Amino acid sequence: MAGSNLQFAVLGLVASTENGVHGYKLKNDFEALCDDFWQINYGKLYRILDVLERAGDLDVEEQIQTGRPNRKVYRITAKGARDLDDWLLQPVSDTPKPLRDELSLKLLFLSPENVDRVYEVIKEQRSIYLTRLARIARRRRRLQKAGLNMTVSDLVMDGAEMRVKSDLAWLEHVERRLLLRADGPSGNAR
Secondary structure, eight states: OOHHHHHHHHHHHHHOOOTTTEEEHHHHHHHHOOOOOOOOOOOHHHHHHHHHHTTTTEEEEOOOOSSSOOOEEEEHHHHHHHHHHHHHHHHOOOOOOOOHHHHHHHHHHHHHHHHHHEEEEEEHHHHHHHHHHHHHHHHHHHHHTTTOOOOHHHHHHHHHHHHHHHHHHHHHHHHHHEEEESTTTTSOOO
């Protein structure tokens, strides 16, 4: 299967459930594991599930429910397991991913004369990052309670936490550099 990393992430989550999984639970599991670095809405998730089913990577069983619409339960096929294994064993792409975060773009286009606004943006972003760290800690506790394989989950959570801490360190670096510039010979002291 030639697909996106997101398709393989969904396939991997389906593969991790012995008895199959329905879309609502799959979305919750995806958020629990990946929300800090990858978001997915229901529409996108169901389109991916349809693609995986058409490719023969998933089997779908419709379960009848009383008082509710029927729900689809997805299970990985032997082909899907082979495709997932093939993808897992491929080397990670050596093509660097471009920096596409909103803060970097804003900093690029805020004029140096508007240093006060830059400090506001940094302060707002610091608050967002601290909130994200708290969410990662809550997610880690939720995953532990759910009884998932914490060896790998801990590594993923560690990575998410380290990225956020790195972003916080970068914010401090930006702030220090701006302070030095503002306090320098041609700058105004804050």
